[in-house]
Amino acid sequence: MIIILMQSCLSTSVSQPIYKTDQGVSKSVTDNKSTTPGESNLPVAQIAKKVTVRILTEPGSGSGVLISHQGETYTVLTCQHVVANSKGGKYSVLSADGKIYPARLKSIRKLKDIDLALVQFDTKTIYPVVKLGNSNILRAGFQVYAAGFPNYHLINKDAIEDTRDWGTKAYRFTTGKLSMILLDKSLPQGYRLGYTNEVEVGMSGGPVLNEKGELVGINGRLKYPVQGIDVFTFADGSKPSVEMFQQMEALSWGIPIAMFRQLAEDSLTH
Numbered sequence: 001m002i003i004i005l006m007q008s009c010l011s012t013s014v015s016q017p018i019y020k021t022d023q024g025v026s027k028s029v030t031d032n033k034s035t036t037p038g039e040s041n042l043p044v045a046q047i048a049k050k051v052t053v054r055i056l057t058e059p060g061s062g063s064g065v066l067i068s069h070q071g072e073t074y075t076v077l078t079c080q081h082v083v084a085n086s087k088g089g090k091y092s093v094l095s096a097d098g099k100i101y102p103a104r105l106k107s108i109r110k111l112k113d114i115d116l117a118l119v120q121f122d123t124k125t126i127y128p129v130v131k132l133g134n135s136n137i138l139r140a141g142f143q144v145y146a147a148g149f150p151n152y153h154l155i156n157k158d159a160i161e162d163t164r165d166w167g168t169k170a171y172r173f174t175t176g177k178l179s180m181i182l183l184d185k186s187l188p189q190g191y192r193l194g195y196t197n198e199v200e201v202g203m204s205g206g207p208v209l210n211e212k213g214e215l216v217g218i219n220g221r222l223k224y225p226v227q228g229i230d231v232f233t234f235a236d237g238s239k240p241s242v243e244m245f246q247q248m249e250a251l252s253w254g255i256p257i258a259m260f261r262q263l264a265e266d267s268l269t270h
Helices: 044-050 228-232 241-250 257-269
Strands: 004-005 019-022 052-056 060-070 073-078 092-093 101-108 117-121 143-148 152-156 161-164 172-180 192-194 205-210 215-221 252-256
Touching: 004 172, 044 052, 044 143, 044 172, 044 205, 052 073, 052 143, 060 143, 060 215, 117 152, 143 215, 152 252, 172 241, 192 215, 215 257, 228 241, 252 257
Parallel strands: none
Antiparallel strands: 004 019, 019 172, 052 060, 052 092, 060 073, 073 117, 092 101, 101 117, 143 172, 143 205, 152 161, 172 192, 192 252, 205 215, 215 252
């Protein structure tokens, strides 16, 4: 595995952000198992399927991941843009066993500038929750896994089908590698992790897991946005070089879990 630290100039007055990228990285899977509450030594694919949920809004939908269980209350981490503007403030959560629960938002002020949100629902059914990992130790070239519920299924080149009523059949699990980590700058709303996994519309809010099945990020941005380079304007208003943009647009983007842990993890116990 080769990890290269790159820095270049956007112009004579604006520095290009430092980021980590990979060149010719070979796959190295040394451990793909983890222990989560109620589960033992499950492969990542099985962990992902058990902890990934679908969030149904009015009229849209997205994905989320179970991160906490206290009493009969479960907390789901998702993206703010998934739950924004749902008509009547109505939300439902589709769990891995196909059950649908009425849900509610949990307001967290500290997350107001980050594209993250918490949703809660109540049940006596026991579900496993994901273990929160350490995204600060991620490196370019690391294997990552992204999961969620795409909103559409491509039937052929002329037709697509809405998956809202598919139940758990709409679930998707993808394998890829971490390709870019923004270090000294961020895209708006906390996006710093770029990875090769194919993430589709509807998978926003779903988990990004490491080889141990630990949560290291949250899906939120897709590859090749039609708006072009403007979408990759950094939070400070600067833009990447053309070369860097070409690398960035070929990746899906997520928010590192470290941002949630730093800002709002304590909210899980309050």
